[in-house]
Amino acid sequence: MAKAAEAVIAERIEERRFARSRVSLQLTGVAMMAPALLFLLAFVFVPMGYAVYLSLYQSTLYTPQPVFAGFANYAHLLAAPDFWQAASNTVWLAVGMMALSLPAALLLAVLLNQRIRGQAIFRTAIFGPYVIPLVSSGLIFSLLFSTDGGPVNLALQRLGLAPVNWLGQGRTALLSVLILTAWQFTGYYAIIFLAGLQSVPTSLMEACQVDGGGRWQVFRHVTLRALGPSLFFAVVICLIQTFQTFDQVYVMTGGGPDGATTTFAYYIFEKGFQAFNIGESSAASVILILVLACLSYLQMRLGRRWVVEES
């Protein structure tokens, strides 16, 4: 009796395996991937290819017949001072973020990782700016740096210093954008580092202490080493984010004065949407995609190696 039942069950299982062969399972898999892939294809990959195509033609929204131009658009860009200004502004912002925001975030993460009272409150306050729309904080910081009634200048005057036209002159305008960006994202990086710190095995830290390691040595040999992957992640994400800087600039300065705050992404927007120079805008897009692709590749390649090394 029992044997018969077993045989029946085995037969049923075999039946079902047969019914759902590998082929049909694969078809199901493809069908499940399809919606997401179709959307990504339509709105990411095809546009990417189309951007490459457009970058090889001279066209504006007004010329109905685009003219093949080869690499003329690229040559034009690479010879244009405003393109290099946008590129250097972007690099300047990235360097500023790495010098200002990342170290501050690391320090905050280390502080937050201690047993501290009111930790939740500190964490909320520090991470808070990240969820505020960049347009909103751009508006707030325009007020902070404003020449009439802005608190930064009010404070300067209190101290007996001359007020500064923050957003009206090149150097300070870019600095203002940097300050806003740092305010917005430092909490985000702090959370990334905090997560990294919390994945540091406490047994390792204790072992290092038992071996007579001081606070600094524990930090250097255990914490910093284990932080490697998140440090690397933060640096790359920071670069990727600065190359996409748009909202802050659009709201605070409109890229001015005289292109002093025009970033890479803002440049593409201006060329394409305000000057209607589709060819050059697309060429700049392709360059941006290439830069970001290199960064992402670095992150995946080195990121994985670092992680493996640590485990």
Added chain:
Amino acid sequence: MKANPLLKGVSYALLTIAALLCLAPVYWMIRTSLMPTSSLLSSALWPAHPAWSNFAAAWRAQPFLLYLWNSVFTNGAIVALQVVTSSLAAYALVFIPLRGKRWLFFAVLVAMMVPMQATFVPVYTMLSAVHLINTYGALILPYAGSAFGIFLMRQGFLTLPRDIVDAARVDGASEWWILTRIVLPNNKPTIVTLVLLNFVYHYNSLFWPLVATNSTNMRVVPVALSYFLTQDAGQTLQWNYAMAFDIFAIAPVVILFLIGQRYFVQGVAQTAVKG
């Protein structure tokens, strides 16, 4: 580690300074929103007579509820579509032995890094060809599939033991049944994280809505805010009204953040550590 009172003190001091620096701009926004127009240039830390009427004036100046509705509707639709498309794709990536899966996942990672600023001209042209510019469709469709969503869902699905799925399969369950009855219920935190992270992300983004719409009644909240500063502002900007309007704009995300803080922070951390 043994507590060193001096070090503890320094820690508290530094954290307090950092928290104040983070909150100060928000404080100044609130303070300015309550300033009477006549004393906008004052340096007072708090208005002597808070002008609550500024909020009513800002509310009347622009149809905020319409913009909020545009934002909530389009972002809600985006996130709903993303949950569906991403969980289906992540399920296939994790639980179905597909050929060329590594390449598919690589494509997803590539898609994750391409920003809208780099592809907006082609996307605009394509949507314009099918007459979708300046419609909800233009705001929603480009984001219906989400590489980040697939990535995050995949992270969550990977933590589920495969045996459970295999066992259900042997019992004759369909893939759809396994996804909706086993995998998704076991990944509620991941879904909540995806919904929160991406809702806030899309609620906050300016670039594409700015490009894809041009009429007043299609404005989403960030676009409306940006117009406050540029076109609609007139000669001198009324900072108190602008800040009152800004508070309206920020309130929904801040409330959402405070409610879902745990998931939100976890989600941000998860993208880095498990990546």
